[in-house]
Each structure stands twice: as structure tokens, then as C-alpha cells.
Amino acid sequence: MSDEKDRFKHVSYLWDETDAAKLAGDEVALLLYRSNLLGADLRLTNYGGGNTSCKADAIDPLTGGTAEVMWIKGSGGDIGTLKRSGLAALYVERLRSLKNIYKGIEMEDEMVELFNHCIYDLNSKAPSIDTPLHGFLPFKHIDHLHPDAAIAIAAAKDGKQITQDLFDGKIGWVEWQKPGFDLGLQLKACLDENPGIIGIMLGSHGLFTWGDTAYESYINTLEVIEKCAIYLEENYGKKGPVFGGQKISSPEKSQREAQAALLAPILRGFCSSEKHMVGHFTDDSRVLEFINSNDLDRLAPLGTSCPDHFLRTKISPLVLDLSPDEDLSDPAKIKERLAPEFVAYRQMYADYYETCKHPNSPAMRDANPVIILYPGIGMFSFSKDKQTTRVAAEFYTNAINVMKGAEAISEYTSLPRQEAFNIEYWLLEEAKLQRMPKPKALSGKIALVTGSAGGIGKAIAKKFVDEGAVVVINDNDAGRLEKADAEFKSQYGKDAYTTALLDVTSGDDITNAFHIAALAFGGVDIVVNCAGLSISKPIEEHTDKDWDLLYDVLVKGQFKVTQASVGVMRKQAIGGDILNIVSKNALVSGPNNAGYGSAKAAQLHLSRLNAAELGADKIRVNVVNPDAVISDSKIWEGDWAAGRAKAYGVKVEELPAFYAKRTLLDKIILPEDIANACLVFVGGLLSKSTGNVLNVDGGVAMAFVR
Structure with a gap:
């Protein structure tokens, strides 16, 4: 096992043969074990992001015979903390038979309702939109993750060719498309056209890898991501300085925190114009490298590429026009200075909504920024509670990693605004929001x-x-x-x-x-x-x-x-x-x-x-x-x-x-x-x-x- 650990530099090898041996014969238990290990390493996937699955025979309660069942992370779960109660279990044959009635992309949302007719375990979690992406692939164990190193390639202008060259054709490529039934069919078609591949890169989105056992899937996933990370590492600096080089310098940490503490309540007030928000601040070195760079003004407005990122961070951040040593002692003066920036951001978001909305789109949500960047000082985020706002900051840090990698090997590309809107205001996403518990009396306080x-x-x-x-x-x-x-x-x-x-x-x-x-x-x-x-x-x-x-x-x-x-x-x-x-x-x-x-x-x-x-x-x-x-x-x-x-x-x-x-x-x-x-x-x-x-x-x- 030590040899396995030693050969990985950019991901964590956490598999323990003794622990896994105790689960032998229980594929679902091994799925949960593998999922928790993958979720424990944020270089492999984000909190709440990705899906893992396994397929195994089970007793069919209707016939007494055996049936192939797929267990997959249910809607809204997190693989790092996944338990059996968080899995959805579906009859594989029934799920695949849905292609016989599928009439095209215009039927995508209706297909999600039909997943319920494929449920094997009536007590299982609701199936997520990613269910068919796993269901049509024949492998027993499948990992769908959002590792920064892979998304950097997936979001690069030349990502398809880079993937082909880097993996000698062993990783397939499927262009960006909103997750759903059709994307599941495309994954199967990619496999059929490229027999023997060990994974598929989804343009601007993430990575699919697999294996016939839980361990094979786990090790395959680590190896693919490790190779992506090594490739990025080898290319940093070859095209020029990271993010175009440093534009400004940061003061010492104590000074950064002092500035952030003075400014945070003002920012929170602006961001709480519709409802009370909770904030988070980070001056992580990766954030500072980005916000202090020459390329900040070019890259920040582009927004993020991976849907998991912008669903939590909004389409793009607000970059403050303040110097790191700005005098913040007069709150009224600073408010007057920043008010137009928030007005402009809200107008940008409203224009984005009006330009991209469909006749049946949900009403526009809060137009305030989630991510606020203060060059030289750090990153603020604001959302409904501390966990959500902390995770939003983590996701934008992931987006920074993606931009850094994509720029090192090619050119970073974000999702077109219309595609981003179609995810953000997807009726299925809205339905998920409506199902969430009502806020408590002191939520946001x-x-x-x-x-x-x-x-x-x-x-x-x-x-x-x-x-x-x-x-x-x-x-x-x-x-x-x-x-x-x-x-x-x-x-x-x-x-x-x-x-x-x-x-x-x-x-x-x-x-x-x-x-x-x-x-x-x-x-x-x-x-x-x-x-x-x-x-x-x-x-x-x-x-x-x-x-x-x-x-x-x-x-x-x-x-x-x-x-x-x-x-x-x-x-x-x-x-x-x-x-x-x-x-x-x-x-x-x-x-x-x-x-x-x-x-x-x-x-x-x-x-x-x-x-x-x-x-x-x-x-x-x-x-x-x-x-x-x-x-x-x-x-x-x-x-x-x-x-x-x-x-x-x-x-x-x-x-x-x-x-x-x-x-x-x-x-x-x-x-x-x-x-x-x-x-x-x-x-x-x-x-x-x-x-x-x-x-x-x-x-x-x-x-x-x-």
C-alpha cells in the first residue's frame, strides 16, 4: 500500500486494504467506502459535487429472482459524507428501457419524473439528474467527479485535442451539454465509438472514470486526475507568468485581516438588501495570486465553467475598485464609493436574466453578488448561511484553479451566458430549491x-x-x-x-x-x-x-x-x-x-x-x-x-x-x-x-x- 501512496503527488491515496476486506461481497458498502475516500480529498471533487455509483445483482421483491440494480448518490448529497440512506437505487433494465420513449431534448425534464418508475428501493433518495449518465454505461463502478486539474483541461480552448494527446486516445470527449438523459446517451455513444477507453472528459464540466470493482474504479480515477495535474504542473510558466504576472502586492496578513474586518459589514449590508446574508472571508494564497494578477480584469468577468461552480458562486464575481491600503475609517465615505459598484452589478445580473430568460423561467432571484474580490486583501462571499457561503468560496477557489490551469496550457473558456442561465434557472433546480426547508426564525442572522x-x-x-x-x-x-x-x-x-x-x-x-x-x-x-x-x-x-x-x-x-x-x-x-x-x-x-x-x-x-x-x-x-x-x-x-x-x-x-x-x-x-x-x-x-x-x-x- 505504501508504494501506491508514494506514486501519487497531487491526489491522496486513502484506500486501506484491511478496511476494504471487511466489506468484501457488499458492493454497496464498497461504493460508500470509495465515495467517502474520494470526497475526503477536495482536489478530487467539491463539497456536494460529483456522483458515484455501482451496479450489482439484488433480489427482486416482485419476482423473487435477481435483478441488476444501480445504486447512485441521490439528489443533493455529498460523496464525502454519503451513507446508504443517501443513495438512490434503480432497476437498470427499467432505466435503460426509457430510451424507447425518449423523444429528444425537449423531453428532458419529463424524463426525471420517469426515473421514479425505475425505483428498486422505495426508501431510497430521489434520483438526481445525473442518473442516466451512469445508467447507460456498462461498468459496475463509476465515478463522476469535478477535479480542478481535469476541469482545467475540459475548460481549455483546445481541451479536446489536449485530452486526446495526453491520454493517447484512452479518454473520450463529449462536448458540453446540460446534464440529463441525452447526455447519458452521448456517453454511451462515446464508449461505443471508442471501445477500450478508461474514461470520458465532459467539456467544461468534469470527468467520468470507471472500473469493474470499487478498487479498480478508485485507482483509475486517481491515476487519470494525477496525470492531468502533472501535465498542468509541467506547463505552468511555459507560456509566461501565471495569470500574466503580479500587478499589485498584498500587505501582511494582519493588515489584510484588519482591512477585511473593517469592510465586511459594509459589504454585508449591500449584499443583504433583499434578505440577511452570512459572510465568509479568505485570503488563501491561491486567491491572492489571482486577485493580485494582471489577468484579473480579463478573467473575472468571464465567470466559471463547471455548473457546480457557478450554481453556488453566481455567473461572475464583483471586483472592488479599492486599493489594499484604502482608508476605511469613514464608513459613510466607503459606502458612497461602493454603492455604484453594487448598482452596476445588480444591473448586469438583471440584464443577464432578461436576455437569457425563457417564457417559463422562474422569477429572477437575488441580484446581489455572492463572490466579492478585494485585490490585495482577499475574497468575501455572502449567502444564506455559513456553510453555503463557505462552500461558495471554496468553489470559486476551485474556479481559480481551473482558470490557472487552462491558461497555462491553452486559453480559458467559460460557458456561454445562455448555457449558464439554462442551468441556473433550470426548472428542476428551481423545484429543488422549492423543496428545501423553510428558513428558521433566525436564518441569516x-x-x-x-x-x-x-x-x-x-x-x-x-x-x-x-x-x-x-x-x-x-x-x-x-x-x-x-x-x-x-x-x-x-x-x-x-x-x-x-x-x-x-x-x-x-x-x-x-x-x-x-x-x-x-x-x-x-x-x-x-x-x-x-x-x-x-x-x-x-x-x-x-x-x-x-x-x-x-x-x-x-x-x-x-x-x-x-x-x-x-x-x-x-x-x-x-x-x-x-x-x-x-x-x-x-x-x-x-x-x-x-x-x-x-x-x-x-x-x-x-x-x-x-x-x-x-x-x-x-x-x-x-x-x-x-x-x-x-x-x-x-x-x-x-x-x-x-x-x-x-x-x-x-x-x-x-x-x-x-x-x-x-x-x-x-x-x-x-x-x-x-x-x-x-x-x-x-x-x-x-x-x-x-x-x-x-x-x-x-x-x-x-x-x-x-
Whole structure:
């Protein structure tokens, strides 16, 4: 096996004979094994891209005999994470018999419906449009991938001849055509005309390879892609400098990130003119090589070639007319500078739609760019959620690789605009979009919850993620934050959140947290001031240190975090929410509570003052007043619990029941109760509410606001 690994430089050989041997005799299991290995190497295919299949005999439940069945990745899946439940299973004979009723390309969409009549496993995934591309080829195992190295050849002006020469006729060629039944027939015709070929290159699209066993298909796929990559590597620089040579230089990484963090909220505001978008930023070296080059202005407007690319990146990117060292300190000036560029992009997209649309085309979608290139700094992407926008950036990086390779060996060619439109606004693609789950209440929203590594803050952060938001998890305790990081990663995955070490008494920490939010997600929509502490002492025991700490964290911390958030929200100009987690103690007087209670009262009135000032910016400021939330609370780990127990003449362990008994509802308040109240304010139903207070205390009559 080591010999196999050693002979591949440009792809990863991951096959393990011991693991594969355990699956011997189960062709479907071997298909999944092979698929996951291929999907684990992004040089072989993109996330969600490509299809893999196998054909094997199975018991026909209708006859009790055997029938040849094809298992293939179902619609919308990803081969890197593919499981049996993600496969479609079809009778091969039935699928191939559909050619007897096929009447031509005008019947393509109707053929997809007929795939359902070929289903073998009624619990399988819906068949994708690529099903006939695999079905008409006779091989037991087939891989259809979108490797950059192969697409670079497929998208080259001389791609057909290069393929012929490079593989000595062992790889066939089929010109670009939208995937469907006819393309499946063309693949079969190519094989019939070229017996003995080991694969087929699809013009501007991707690669088909195969084998009679899972391993044969896997190794054949790696060998073909490796050969393509070696060919590109050998030709870089022969025609001249890559991308025409370097035009501008990039500043150091820290400076790039500083510029990106300042600009991201402004870009997000423009891109969220129709609905809230989540951002992503990368200054990957491959991106910098492209955006800093002489050929950027020529190549970027051409758009991408592979359908998998432009379906996620739009037809072409927006290239910003900003210098790498542009002064971004005046947001109003930068907005005025960039507004015409966004207007022009939207008009370009509208013209593209109007020129290419068909009588039955779906309505034009959001005309804002998905990919934005800032020469010298990096690439921004904006889409409905973090995973989608991150994947869009990955796909455009793939497109850059393709352009680089095609330009090295020939000349890059993109799909004609009409062909691109026919894919983007394909009725089958529209139907797939319509089948997607409805957005959740906080989809597209970005939240920063202070003190969110535990207690109330963590419960709020989880509730927001559950409802579709992305969240900046933070705490002033690095160990506590590390544990929360692991918990969120396990429960939600890497695209749901990011982390920041944040002490709300530190201006630098606050600035850095919003810097992280801008780089990770593009800005912020919801800020929850939840970080806090409690000190319970009789008045004669209170020290200056106690007083200053309470007011620094609770009052000044709330003010400084709010101040920073307003700066970001005003850049975006799409409104926002500030929620302050205050306390019943802001309204109720109690013993041994002068510092904490007065600080909470200051927080409450500060919230009213902020609400009055920020309404013109469509920024809502509201308050949630908890009481006695003991579960997982850092406040109750110290002397506060002992102090309150002493004040009320009960034992510490009796506090939860004591607090519940004194409420009108006789209820213990949990962190999740506070999180639910926060969602009420920011979930859309109270979008016209600001300056309000919501008590979540089980009912304490003395705390009634009115």
C-alpha cells in the first residue's frame, strides 16, 4: 500500500486494504467506502459535487429472482459524507428501457419524473439528474467527479485535442451539454465509438472514470486526475507568468485581516438588501495570486465553467475598485464609493436574466453578488448561511484553479451566458430549491452573546443556533470557553459558531470580538449583553473594589459592548437587536444588595436610553429580567449564593426551592427560560418593539413594570 501512496503527488491515496476486506461481497458498502475516500480529498471533487455509483445483482421483491440494480448518490448529497440512506437505487433494465420513449431534448425534464418508475428501493433518495449518465454505461463502478486539474483541461480552448494527446486516445470527449438523459446517451455513444477507453472528459464540466470493482474504479480515477495535474504542473510558466504576472502586492496578513474586518459589514449590508446574508472571508494564497494578477480584469468577468461552480458562486464575481491600503475609517465615505459598484452589478445580473430568460423561467432571484474580490486583501462571499457561503468560496477557489490551469496550457473558456442561465434557472433546480426547508426564525442572522460559555449565555447561544443563527461564543475564562467550543462543535458543527476570548472590561477584547465576528460571518445582527457577576454584602462590608468591579462589568461593560455593536450595525444599515440580560433586582429592593442592585438598575435605564437613541437606525434595544437562575451559573459558584442564603435565613441548597416558593407561579427558572424570552424579542414577531422589559422570574409582584 505504501508504494501506491508514494506514486501519487497531487491526489491522496486513502484506500486501506484491511478496511476494504471487511466489506468484501457488499458492493454497496464498497461504493460508500470509495465515495467517502474520494470526497475526503477536495482536489478530487467539491463539497456536494460529483456522483458515484455501482451496479450489482439484488433480489427482486416482485419476482423473487435477481435483478441488476444501480445504486447512485441521490439528489443533493455529498460523496464525502454519503451513507446508504443517501443513495438512490434503480432497476437498470427499467432505466435503460426509457430510451424507447425518449423523444429528444425537449423531453428532458419529463424524463426525471420517469426515473421514479425505475425505483428498486422505495426508501431510497430521489434520483438526481445525473442518473442516466451512469445508467447507460456498462461498468459496475463509476465515478463522476469535478477535479480542478481535469476541469482545467475540459475548460481549455483546445481541451479536446489536449485530452486526446495526453491520454493517447484512452479518454473520450463529449462536448458540453446540460446534464440529463441525452447526455447519458452521448456517453454511451462515446464508449461505443471508442471501445477500450478508461474514461470520458465532459467539456467544461468534469470527468467520468470507471472500473469493474470499487478498487479498480478508485485507482483509475486517481491515476487519470494525477496525470492531468502533472501535465498542468509541467506547463505552468511555459507560456509566461501565471495569470500574466503580479500587478499589485498584498500587505501582511494582519493588515489584510484588519482591512477585511473593517469592510465586511459594509459589504454585508449591500449584499443583504433583499434578505440577511452570512459572510465568509479568505485570503488563501491561491486567491491572492489571482486577485493580485494582471489577468484579473480579463478573467473575472468571464465567470466559471463547471455548473457546480457557478450554481453556488453566481455567473461572475464583483471586483472592488479599492486599493489594499484604502482608508476605511469613514464608513459613510466607503459606502458612497461602493454603492455604484453594487448598482452596476445588480444591473448586469438583471440584464443577464432578461436576455437569457425563457417564457417559463422562474422569477429572477437575488441580484446581489455572492463572490466579492478585494485585490490585495482577499475574497468575501455572502449567502444564506455559513456553510453555503463557505462552500461558495471554496468553489470559486476551485474556479481559480481551473482558470490557472487552462491558461497555462491553452486559453480559458467559460460557458456561454445562455448555457449558464439554462442551468441556473433550470426548472428542476428551481423545484429543488422549492423543496428545501423553510428558513428558521433566525436564518441569516449573526449573534454575539457575551458570557456564552456557560449558564444563561450558553442557553441563549444554543437557542439562537437552533433557530438558524450563527453565534460568536465568548467568555473571559479560557478553560470554560474551550469546553464550550468542544460542546458546540460536537452538537452543531464548525459552521454554526466561532469563539472569542472576551472580558467586557477590556476595550481591546471587545474590539477583537467584533473583528472576529466580521471575519467569520460578515458582521453582527444581535448582541446580547449577558456577561455578569454578583456580589452580595451588607452596606458596611462593601469595598471600593466590589463597587468598581460590579459597575465595570455590568454597566460599563454593557455600554462598551453596545457601543461597538452599534458601529458595526450602522455600517450594515439593516437594523439589529440589542438585548440586555438585567435582573429582577433592577426593580426590586432587597437586603445586602446595594452594589449589584443599583448596577442592575443602571443597566435597565441605560437600555431605555439606548433604545431612545438608536431607533432611527432600526436598532431595537430590549431587556430580559431573570431572577434566581441557578443552573450552570458561574455567579452561584462563589460567595453570592452564601450571601443570598444568609440574607434570607435559609441554607444554600434550599435557595432554588425558596426562590420558586416566593413567585406567583411557584416555578424554578432555568437558563432555557431566559433563552426563550430572548427569542421572543429577536425572532421576528416583535420586530416593532423596543425599549421594553420582559420579566422571566416566575412572577414577582414587586417587579411588575406597570
